[in-house]
Amino acid sequence: xxxxxxxxxxxxxxxxxxxxxxxxxxxxxxxxxxxxxxxxxxxxxxxxxxxxxxxxxxxxxxxxxxxxxxxxxxxxxxxxxxxxxxxxxxxxxxxxxxxxxxxxxxxxxxxxxxxxxxxxxxxxxxxxxxxxxxxxxxxxxxxxxxxxxxxxxxxxxxxxxxxxxxxxxxxxxxxxxxxxxxxxxxxxxxxxxxxxxxxxxxxxxxxxxxxxxxxxxxxxxxxxxxxxxxxxxxxxxxxxxxxxxxxxxxxxxxxxxxxxxxxxxxxxxxxxxxxxxxxxxxxxxxxxxxxxxxxxxxxxxxxxxxxxxxxxxxxxxxxxxxxxxxxxxxxxxxxxxxxxxxxxxxxxx
Amino acid sequence: xxxxxxxxxxxxxxxxxxxxxxxxxxxxxxxxxxxxxxxxxxxxxxxxxxxxxxxxxxxxxxxxxxxxxxxxxxxxxxxxxxxxxxxxxxxxxxxxxxxxxxxxxxxxxxxxxxxxxxxxxxxxxxxxxxxxxxxxxxxxxxxxxxxxxxxxxxxxxxxxxxxxxxxxxxxxxxxxxxxxxxxxxxxxxxxxxxxxxxxxxxxxxxxxxxxxxxxxxxxxxxxxxxxxxxxxxxxxxxxxxxxxxxxxxxxxxxxxxxxxxxxxxxxxxxxxxxxxxxxxxxxxxxxxxxxxxxxxxxxxxxxxxxxxxxxxxxxxxxxxxxxxxxxxxxxxxxxxxxxxxxxxxxxxx
Numbered sequence: 133x134x135x136x137x138x139x140x141x142x143x144x145x146x147x148x149x150x151x152x153x154x155x156x157x158x159x160x161x162x163x164x165x166x167x168x169x170x171x172x173x174x175x176x177x178x179x180x181x182x183x184x185x186x187x188x189x190x191x192x193x194x195x196x197x198x199x200x201x202x203x204x205x206x207x208x209x210x211x212x213x214x215x216x217x218x219x220x221x222x223x224x225x226x227x228x229x230x231x232x233x234x235x236x237x238x239x240x241x242x243x244x245x246x247x248x249x250x251x252x253x254x255x256x257x258x259x260x261x262x263x264x265x266x267x268x269x270x271x272x273x274x275x276x277x278x279x280x281x282x283x284x285x286x287x288x289x290x291x292x293x294x295x296x297x298x299x300x301x302x303x304x305x306x307x308x309x310x311x312x313x314x315x316x317x318x319x320x321x322x323x324x325x326x327x328x329x330x331x332x333x334x335x336x337x338x339x340x341x342x343x344x345x346x347x348x349x350x351x352x353x354x355x356x357x358x359x360x361x362x363x364x365x366x367x368x369x370x371x372x373x374x375x376x377x378x379x380x381x382x383x384x385x386x387x388x389x390x391x392x393x394x395x396x397x398x399x400x401x402x403x404x405x406x407x408x409x410x411x412x413x414x415x416x417x418x419x420x421x422x423x424x425x426x427x428x429x430x431x432x433x434x435x436x437x438x439x440x441x442x443x444x445x446x447x448x449x450x451x452x453x454x455x456x457x458x459x460x461x462x463x464x465x466x467x468x469x470x471x472x473x474x475x476x477x478x479x480x481x
Numbered sequence: 482x483x484x485x486x487x488x489x490x491x492x493x494x495x496x497x498x499x500x501x502x503x504x505x506x507x508x509x510x511x512x513x514x515x516x517x518x519x520x521x522x523x524x525x526x527x528x529x530x531x532x533x534x535x536x537x538x539x540x541x542x543x544x545x546x547x548x549x550x551x552x553x554x555x556x557x558x559x560x561x562x563x564x565x566x567x568x569x570x571x572x573x574x575x576x577x578x579x580x581x582x583x584x585x586x587x588x589x590x591x592x593x594x595x596x597x598x599x600x601x602x603x604x605x606x607x608x609x610x611x612x613x614x615x616x617x618x619x620x621x622x623x624x625x626x627x628x629x630x631x632x633x634x635x636x637x638x639x640x641x642x643x644x645x646x647x648x649x650x651x652x653x654x655x656x657x658x659x660x661x662x663x664x665x666x667x668x669x670x671x672x673x674x675x676x677x678x679x680x681x682x683x684x685x686x687x688x689x690x691x692x693x694x695x696x697x698x699x700x701x702x703x704x705x706x707x708x709x710x711x712x713x714x715x716x717x718x719x720x721x722x723x724x725x726x727x728x729x730x731x732x733x734x735x736x737x738x739x740x741x742x743x744x745x746x747x748x749x750x751x752x753x754x755x756x757x758x759x760x761x762x763x764x765x766x767x768x769x770x771x772x773x774x775x776x777x778x779x780x781x782x783x784x785x786x787x788x789x790x791x792x793x794x795x796x797x798x799x800x801x802x803x804x805x806x807x808x809x810x811x812x813x814x815x816x817x818x819x820x821x822x823x824x825x826x827x828x829x830x
Binding site for chain 1: 635656669685695719720727732736765775795803
């Protein structure tokens with residue numbers, strides 16, 4: 133039975149991969165945002181099946197994943213690999229709204245790629261909806277309002293990405309390796325989930341390298357920005373994606389070349405009133421200057437945007453700014469739950 | 482007595498501030514590069530005066546700094562604050578070549594700002610020479626050859642700067658704070674030298690904020706790039722300078738908009754043959770992909786440059802790349818000692 137947008141507590145909600153870093157946060161967001169859950173079903177691998185997850189919706193025993201069992205839900209969140217999603221998402225979506233966090237379907241013409249505050253209407257009538265890459269989702273929260281206001285000619289981004297992008301294992305590896313180094317046990321930390329040791333290092337390499345010398349993570353920002361913002365296929369966006377030793381908030385420096393003359397105060401006011409954005413921009417406060425940081429953005433739904441200034445590179449036709457957002461929330465779980473809320477609003481759920 | 486360029490061991494060399502992070506490295510570079518030191522004199526504050534520094538040139542007792550004593554040297558390295566340099570550098574330089582690591586004189590028209598591999602000739606006949614900001618020095622090692630080859634229309638930079646930029650105290654604060662967090666003693670680390678806690682955080686704030694919303698650190702990159710590369714005063718360069726939890730190598734993402742069509746292979750070959758540069762750029766090596774990182778750049782004289790690619794933002798007229806260089810070496814001490822070597826070559830010392 134589908135939820136009516138004006139009723140509560142009558143959707144069967146499935147989460148596949150709920151024991152991973154993103155899946156856990158999906159359950160947390162459903163709880164904290166009072167999503168109208170009648171019954172929560174959690175699906176996992178043989179390793180986690182049978183274990184019990186305590187939730188606001190009751191104790192839920194993890195079921196071994198099964199395509200037809202997942203298809204019994206009204207809405208199903210996939211917090212799994214792209215390969216897993218490719219194998220199962222279309223089939224489940226025949227009878228259930230599927231919100232997929234992987235990159236498997238993001239570039240399919242019939243699958244909307246959605247950040248609800250930006251292009252929520254694209255969900256309407258769709259049973260398979262893709263959640264954007266975390267870096268894109270966090271960056272666009274600041275970029276999109278400014279692009280709409282001042283017009284966009286070009287976007288350049290450099291990222292400061294947290295270990296959580298590699299899941300719980302990534303965060304665990306950073307912590308364990310950091311202790312190895314600070315205790316003097318090892319000069320260079322062990323590594324397995326990252327291509328090189330991450331503690332006290334930066335690694336300009338996330339996801340696979342493409343033929344053009346960019347990584348797939350970097351090209352996701354290019355491809356997804358164009359799709360979400362309804363830009364032409366050759367709209368110039370470039371990104372350098374860099375892993376740094378932080379836990380779960382991504383930061384980004386963003387430069388926007390604009391069509392129209394910029395006005396910093398107008399830009400700041402616009403950001404301050406944009407949903408999903410927290411303007412954190414008081415650099416002249418010498419006692420305690422304010423700007424986005426992982427320390428303050430972690431665990432928050434809103435993406436922090438600050439350091440807004442007229443670009444020294446593009447003059448009156450450019451803005452530069454800095455964002456910091458929780459990778460597991462806006463970058464994954466929260467966005468997915470907001471997509472489901474959009475489906476409720478649209479009457480599809 | 483001045484050193485002849487073809488003789489050895491007859492210069493009296495002074496280092497002011499030799500007990501700080503940069504000063505220690507100046508002594509190390511003089512030792513490792515066999516600089517023709519006849520006598521090494523080390524000057525410090527009342528706190529360090531009287532202590533003995535063991536060097537390859539003998540045990541040196543730290544002298545209490547005195548302007549006229551420093552002026553007795555043939556060449557004197559200042560590894561001190563801008564205020565200290567402002568007070569003493571001009572006076573000392575009347576009878577001694579002064580190489581100042583602070584920002585005090587970098588924009589004075591009569592003081593050359595020198596990276597020897599780029600504009601070494603500017604030292605000629607000068608008795609006061611400024612050492613560039615660490616971020617600029619590291620970035621220009623990669624940028625300058627490419628700007629010369631392909632022409633430059635615009636430069637954009639985002640930095641990943643180590644705690645050593647705040648001296649030994651900065652590095653100590655990062656280590657102590659990291660242990661506080663990983664041991665569970667504190668959820669958020671103590672901080673004093675940085676505006677906010679640095680462990681597992683990033684801070685988009687280095688040096689003071691200017692009226693235009695950029696920090697002084699960021700504007701140094703703009704101003705110094707123009708001066709060192711002999712660019713016009715309105716040549717567009719912008720930077721976002723970000724402190725991250727690493728110890729002593731700075732990394733930077735750099736985007737260069739060019740005048741001429743770029744060729745990635747030509748750019749890589751050029752970098753591979755540029756003095757002071759180590760091309761580290763094998764991203765298609767799936768076993769062990771190679772790119773610049775603090776882990777490998779730390780303690781090295783050469784700046785690592787890699788991830789060289791045609792820009793997705795500027796197409797055929799843009800290059801993007803990543804650099805990593807030791808902040809205390811190329812970013813400070815090594816560059817200063819290379820300047821002194823240039824003075825020897827020029828016959829000024």
